[in-house]
Amino acid sequence: MRKIVAVFILTLxxxxxxxxxxxxxxxxxxxxxxIKKETDTTHWNWKTGGLLSFxxxxxxxxxxxxxxxxxxxxxxxxxxxxxxxxxxxxxxxxNIDVNLGYVQSTSIGSRKNDDRFDYLSKYGYKMDxxxxxxxxxxxxxxxxxxxxxTFSNNVGDFASSFLSPAYxxxxxxxxxxxxxxxxxxxSPLTSRSTIILNNTLAGKGIYGVxxxxxxxxxxxxxxxxxxxxxxxxxxxxxxxxDLFSNYxxxxxxxxxxxxxxxxxxxxxxxxxxxxxxLIYDDNIRLFGPDRTSPGLQTxxxxxxxxxxxxxxxxxxxxxxxT
Numbered sequence: 001m002r003k004i005v006a007v008f009i010l011t012l013x014x015x016x017x018x019x020x021x022x023x024x025x026x027x028x029x030x031x032x033x034x035i036k037k038e039t040d041t042t043h044w045n046w047k048t049g050g051l052l053s054f055x056x057x058x059x060x061x062x063x064x065x066x067x068x069x070x071x072x073x074x075x076x077x078x079x080x081x082x083x084x085x086x087x088x089x090x091x092x093x094x095n096i097d098v099n100l101g102y103v104q105s106t107s108i109g110s111r112k113n114d115d116r117f118d119y120l121s122k123y124g125y126k127m128d129x130x131x132x133x134x135x136x137x138x139x140x141x142x143x144x145x146x147x148x149x150t151f152s153n154n155v156g157d158f159a160s161s162f163l164s165p166a167y168x169x170x171x172x173x174x175x176x177x178x179x180x181x182x183x184x185x186x187s188p189l190t191s192r193s194t195i196i197l198n199n200t201l202a203g204k205g206i207y208g209v210x211x212x213x214x215x216x217x218x219x220x221x222x223x224x225x226x227x228x229x230x231x232x233x234x235x236x237x238x239x240x241x242d243l244f245s246n247y248x249x250x251x252x253x254x255x256x257x258x259x260x261x262x263x264x265x266x267x268x269x270x271x272x273x274x275x276x277x278l279i280y281d282d283n284i285r286l287f288g289p290d291r292t293s294p295g296l297q298t299x300x301x302x303x304x305x306x307x308x309x310x311x312x313x314x315x316x317x318x319x320x321x322t
Contacts, residue, residue, distance in 0.1 A: 043316050044086070044314035044315060044316050045085060045086055045087055045315060045316050045317050046083065046084070046085055046313075046314070046315040046316075047082075047083070047084045047085075047086075047312065047313070047314050047315075048081075048082065048083045048084075048312070048313050049081075049082060049309070049310050049311065049312035049313070050079070050080045050081035050082055050309070050310040051078070051079070051080040051307065051308070051309050051310060052077075052078070052079055052080075052307075052308045052309075052310065053077065053078045053079075053305050053306060053307045053308070054075075054076070054077050054078075054305060054306045055075075055076055055077075055078075055273060055301075055303040055304060055305025055306070056073070056074070056075055056303055056304060056305075073103070073104055073105075074101050074102065074103045074104075074113045074114070074301070074303075075101065075102050076099070076100065076101035076102070076113065076114050076301070076303070077098075077099075077100050077101070078097070078098070078099055079096075079097070079098040080095070080096065080097050080098075081095075081096045081310070082094060082095045082096070087317075089125055089126040090123075090124075090125060090126075091123070091124045091125075091126070091134065092121070092122070092123045092124075093120075093121070093122045093123075093124075094119075094120070094121045094122075095119070095120045095121075096117075096118070096119050096120075097116070097117070097118040097119075098116070098117045098118075099114045099115065099116045099117075100112075100114060100115060100145070101113035101114025101115065111149070112146050112147075112148065114299075114301075115144040115145055115146055115148065116142065116143075116144055117142070117143060117144070117145065118140070118141070118142045119139075119140070119141045119142075120138070120139070120140050121138070121139045121140075122136055122137070122138045122139075122175065122185070123136060123137050124136040124137075124175050131177070132176060132177055132178055133174060133175070133176055134174065134175040134176075134177070135174060135175075136172075136173060136174065136175040136185060137170075137171070137172050138169065138170075138171040138172075138173070138185060138187070138224075139169070139170060139171075140167070140168070140169040140171075141166070141167070141168050141169075142166065142167045143162070143163050143164075143165065143166035143167070143195075144160060144161075144162065145162055146161070146162065147160065147161045147162075148160035148161070150286055152291075158200065158201070159201075159206075159286060160201070161197070161198040161201060162197065162198075163195055163196075163197035163198075164195070164196045164197045164198040164201045164202075165194055165195060165196055165207040165209075166194070166195040166197070167192065167193070167194055167195075168192070168193040168195065169190060169191070169192050169193075169222065169244075170190070170191045171185075171187040171189075171190040171191070171222050172187055172189060172190075173185060173186050173187025173188065173189075173190075173222070174186055174187075181227060181228055181229045182225070182226065182227045182228075183225070183226045184223070184224075184225050185222075185223065185224045185225075186222075186223045187221065187222045187223070188221050189219070189221070190219070190220055190221060190222035190244065191217060191218070191219055192217070192218045192219075192220065192222070192244055192246075193215055193216070193217045193218075194207055194208055194209055194215065194216050194218075194283065195209075195214065195215045196209045196213075196214050196215065197214060202214050206284070206285070206286065207281075207283055207284055208281075208282075208283025208284070209283075218244075218246045218247075218248060218249075219246070219247050219248060220244055220245045220246040220247045220248075220251065221244070221245050221247070222242070222243065222244050222245075223242070223243045224240065224241070224242045224243070225239075225240070225241050226239075226240050227239045227240070234264060234265040235262065235263070235264055235265075236262070236263045236265070237260070237261070237262055237263075238259075238260075238261045238263075239258075239259065239260045239261070240257075240258065240259045241256065241257070241258040241259075242255075242256070242257040242258070243255070243256060246282075250282060253282040253294075254280075255280060255281045255282060255283075256278060256279065256280045256281075257278075257279055257281075258277065258278040258279070259275070259276075259277050260275060260276040260277070261273065261274075261275045262274045262275075266304075269306055269307055269308060270304065270305070270306060270307065271304070271305060271307055272302075272303070272304050272305075273301070273302070273303055273304075273305055274300070274301070274302050275299075275300065275301045276298070276299070276300045277297075277298070277299040277300075278296065278297065278298055279296075279297040280294065280295075280296050280297070281294065282294050284297075
C-alpha cells in the first residue's frame with residue numbers, strides 16, 4: 001500500500017515539474033485553492049466568485065469508507081465559492097467546496113455516491129519583497145451531510161453520518177507560492193481533531209476515536225500542496241494533497257488526502273471530466289478480512305458535466321466595484 005501511495009505522490013510531483021511553464025486556465029484558476037496572481041491592474045481588497053457544476057458519470061469505487069459499488073451510473077453536483085481579502089502585506093483566502101452525488105446501481109439500488117463539504121481559510125502575512133513566502137495560519141473543516149454505508153455481499157453496514165466523522169485542522173506555518181500555479185503550506189505544529197457526533201458510530205470506536213467518546217485530538221506535522229494548470233490545449237489539471245503525521249502515535253504512518261481533477265473543455269459551459277480521489281488514514285480501520293485494518297480508499301469518476309462560473313466581483317475600500 002505504501003508503494004502505491006508513493007507512486008501517486010511521485011506522479012503528482014512529476015506533473016508539477018513538467019507543467020509549470022504552461023499558461024494558466026483562467027476559469028479553473030479562479031476556483032482553485034491556489035491563489036492566482038492578478039494579471040490586471042484593478043485595485044481590489046475583496047474578491048469573490050465560484051463555480052457551479054452538474055454531471056452524469058460512470059464510476060467505480062474501491063475500499064471507500066462512505067460506501068460504494070463496483071459499477072454504477074451517478075448524478076453529481078459540485079459547488080465552489082471563494083472570497084479573498086488583500087491589504088498591504090496581509091492576505092486572507094477562503095474557499096468552500098460542496099460535493100453531492102447520487103447513484104443508482106443494479107446490485108443494491110440507490111444511495112449516495114459522493115458527499116463532502118470542505119471549508120478552508122488561510123491568513124498570511126507577506127515576509128519577503130517578492131511575495132513568495134508568507135507566515136500563515138490555516139483553518140480547515142471537512143465532513144459530510146448524509147448517512148453512508150460500507151457494503152459486504154450487498155449488505156450495508158452503517159459507517160458515517162452528519163459530522164461523523166468530521167475533521168478540524170488548526171495550523172501555523174509557512175506558505176510558499178513560487179508562481180501562480182502552486183502553493184505549498186508547511187507546518188511543524190498542527191492540531192487535528194476527529195469528531196464523531198452520532199452516538200451509534202461513537203459506540204463502535206472507529207475513525208481513531210475510542211469507543212464511547214465523541215472526539216479525539218492529535219498533534220503532528222502537516223503539509224498541503226495545491227496545484228492548478230493547463231497541461232494541454234483545453235485540458236486543465238487541478239490537484240491537492242494533504243499530508244499529516246501524528247507525533248503521538250505511529251508518526252511513520254502518514255495520513256493522506258488527495259484529489260485530482262482533469263477537465264477536458266468541450267465548449268463554454270460543458271466539459272468532460274475525470275476525477276481520482278485517494279484517502280489513506282491509519283485510524284480508519286474498516287477494511288481487510290476482519291474489517292479491522294486500514295486501507296487505501298480510491299474513488300474515480302468519468303463524466304460529462306455542465307459548468308457555470310459565478311460572476312467574479314472585486315471591491316475596494318473606496319466602494320468601487322468591478
